[in-house]
Amino acid sequence: MYVKFNPSALLPLGLLVSSVLSSPTFPQQQPLGQNDDLSAAIRIHSKKPAVDAESLAATIETENLLKRAKDLYTIAKISELDFGHPTRVIGSRGHVATVEYVKKVLSSLGGYYTLGEQTFPAVSGYIYESRLVIGDTVIPHRPMSLTPPTKNKEPVLAKVVAAANDGCSESDFGEDVKGAIALIERGNCSFGQKSENAGKAGAVAAVVYNNEPGSLSGTLGTPLDHHIATFGIAREDAKPILEQLKAGKEVDGSAYIDSEVNVIRTKNVIAQTVLGDPENCVMLGGHSDSVEEGPGINDDGSGSMTLLEVAVQLTKFSVNNCVRFAWWSGEEEGLLGSTWYAQHLTPEENKKIRLFMDYDMLASVNFAYQIYNATDAEGDPKGSEELRNFYIEGYKGLGVNYTFIPFDGRSDYVGFIEAGIPAGGVATGAEGIKTPEEVERFGGKAGEWYDPCYHQLCDDLTNLDATAWNVNARLVAKSVGKYAESFKGFPERTLESDEVKAERKKSAKKWKYRGSKLVM
Ligand SMILES: *[C@@H]1O[C@H](CO)[C@@H](O)[C@H](O)[C@H]1NC(C)=O
Numbered sequence: 166m167y168v169k170f171n172p173s174a175l176l177p178l179g180l181l182v183s184s185v186l187s188s189p190t191f192p193q194q195q196p197l198g199q200n201d202d203l204s205a206a207i208r209i210h211s212k213k214p215a216v217d218a219e220s221l222a223a224t225i226e227t228e229n230l231l232k233r234a235k236d237l238y239t240i241a242k243i244s245e246l247d248f249g250h251p252t253r254v255i256g257s258r259g260h261v262a263t264v265e266y267v268k269k270v271l272s273s274l275g276g277y278y279t280l281g282e283q284t285f286p287a288v289s290g291y292i293y294e295s296r297l298v299i300g301d302t303v304i305p306h307r308p309m310s311l312t313p314p315t316k317n318k319e320p321v322l323a324k325v326v327a328a329a330n331d332g333c334s335e336s337d338f339g340e341d342v343k344g345a346i347a348l349i350e351r352g353n354c355s356f357g358q359k360s361e362n363a364g365k366a367g368a369v370a371a372v373v374y375n376n377e378p379g380s381l382s383g384t385l386g387t388p389l390d391h392h393i394a395t396f397g398i399a400r401e402d403a404k405p406i407l408e409q410l411k412a413g414k415e416v417d418g419s420a421y422i423d424s425e426v427n428v429i430r431t432k433n434v435i436a437q438t439v440l441g442d443p444e445n446c447v448m449l450g451g452h453s454d455s456v457e458e459g460p461g462i463n464d465d466g467s468g469s470m471t472l473l474e475v476a477v478q479l480t481k482f483s484v485n486n487c488v489r490f491a492w493w494s495g496e497e498e499g500l501l502g503s504t505w506y507a508q509h510l511t512p513e514e515n516k517k518i519r520l521f522m523d524y525d526m527l528a529s530v531n532f533a534y535q536i537y538n539a540t541d542a543e544g545d546p547k548g549s550e551e552l553r554n555f556y557i558e559g560y561k562g563l564g565v566n567y568t569f570i571p572f573d574g575r576s577d578y579v580g581f582i583e584a585g586i587p588a589g590g591v592a593t594g595a596e597g598i599k600t601p602e603e604v605e606r607f608g609g610k611a612g613e614w615y616d617p618c619y620h621q622l623c624d625d626l627t628n629l630d631a632t633a634w635n636v637n638a639r640l641v642a643k644s645v646g647k648y649a650e651s652f653k654g655f656p657e658r659t660l661e662s663d664e665v666k667a668e669r670k671k672s673a674k675k676w677k678y679r680g681s682k683l684v685m
């Protein structure tokens with residue numbers, strides 16, 4: 166069965182969001198315009214055998230996956246010219262070439278897919294130098310990612326004033342904060358919001374101290390107009406300062422951050438089958454970008470190349486439901502591409518996405534087969550738990566053990582969950598530490614990271630476990646095959662009324678992370 170697909174509906178024009186990001190110079194979409202002969206493509210491809218989970222999984226060959234990883238590494242090396250090492254960070258030649266590579270492969274598939282790309286503004290930041298002295302103590306700290314610099318990129322000398330409460334409301338900052346360094350406890354709202362409130366009150370810098378043991382390192386997230394230079398420090402280092410302030414003593418400090426926050430254009434690539442019911446789509450995504458430090462062959466070369474390989478293999482079949490693949494950009498800067506996409510769906514377009522599956526890091530060398538623990542109990546959109554249960558059955562069927570990990574905001578499912586779309590996914594682990602019990606279940610080394618090269622230069626061709634990749638690529642193929650065949654038994658989506666939407670937003674869960682970075 167197929168229903169004719171209107172390509173212009175693929176990437177709907179949406180309202181632009183926040184002030185910094187709303188420059189009209191960023192077009193929402195540029196349909197690529199191939200697939201001129203849509204009806205011929207539909208005629209040819211609909212004669213193919215109908216897809217199912219097992220048939221699609223049977224097309225996966227480790228050799229094909231490894232060849233794509235090699236292509237990707239060659240592409241990452243293009244950036245050596247500018248960066249001195251391979252990388253596919255947004256804005257680099259390596260990233261641009263990654264996007265071109267994905268598009269080139271997809272457009273050589275006989276019009277099986279309609280391609281779209283979505284250009285959006287992405288924020289990226291660099292921190293060159295920072296220093297924090299309070300009283301006569303040099304305070305160990307981490308500047309928040311995406312922090313603006315102190316005024317004129319010079320040290321500011323000011324008294325230190327503690328926020329009245331958690332700093333989550335403007336009224337937590339009194340008159341005395343004007344011109345001061347604001348000291349704020351972590352908790353209850355994002356670092357970005359605390360910085361914004363302190364900035365609005367006229368503070369010249371903000372210092373957020375941890376509410377649990379250890380140092381504090383996070384991100385301010387999307388830049389806001391009043392963000393000020395913001396540091397994270399340990400609770401232990403804040404304690405003596407707070408005691409002096411409580412005793413009515415005046416405490417002076419010097420805060421300095423030299424940093425840069427830039428807005429660049431980057432793009433998501435979207436491909437949708439010309440076959441299949443376009444009112445009922447299974448959507449999946451991986452991210453096309455890496456961090457600046459390295460080539461990102463596991464993160465997320467493994468996921469994004471799995472998607473590409475599954476997209477290629479899917480062309481051997483016809484589908485009942487539409488399948489939509491996404492290669493997100495700006496994941497490493499805070500899930501920017503996927504969030505942009507999900508936030509710009511009209512209610513009608515939103516409803517067509519029956520579920521979203523996130524595939525980020527599928528071949529970690531010290532792997533565990535991890536399933537995001539999306540549940541009804543946590544208020545995740547209806548269907549997320551069904552998807553989680555599908556992965557349980559999927560891994561069982563592949564004869565391997567699995568484990569649950571928190572569904573806490575670390576990858577590109579966030580925008581979808583926030584838009585009310587059921588979502589889930591699997592991964593093999595990043596900088597978490599493998600336990601002895603997990604070694605019994607998965608093999609590997611206890612006490613070490615799942616991915617020992619996570620966000621480093623060594624995330625290269627040697628940083629892949631071929632067995633784990635093969636298992637996960639077959640699981641991804643099963644997930645596509647299953648829902649492309651049928652959504653039988655899977656919860657329907659409904660058009661939300663404004664009241665329902667408002668209610669859902671009110672009870673929405675607060676994510677601890679946005680991508681790899683702590684936000685609150
Ligand atoms: C967060 O809110 C709770 C409840 O209102 C409050 O008890 C707690 O002190 C707040 N946290 C901070 C850091 O102030």
Ligand SMILES: *[C@@H]1O[C@H](CO)[C@@H](O)[C@H](O)[C@H]1NC(C)=O
Pocket residue numbers: 538540542543569570
């Ligand atoms: C999964 O999430 C549910 C709901 O919050 C929770 O009850 C359960 O303990 C979690 N399971 C694991 C293994 O984390």
Ligand SMILES: *[C@@H]1O[C@H](CO)[C@@H](O)[C@H](O)[C@H]1NC(C)=O
Pocket residue numbers: 564565566605606607
């Ligand atoms: C699954 O884990 C158990 C230990 O809990 C182990 O005995 C078994 O060999 C594991 N199975 C596989 C396929 O690794």
Ligand SMILES: [Zn+2]
Pocket residue numbers: 452464465496525526
């Ligand atoms: Zn990733």
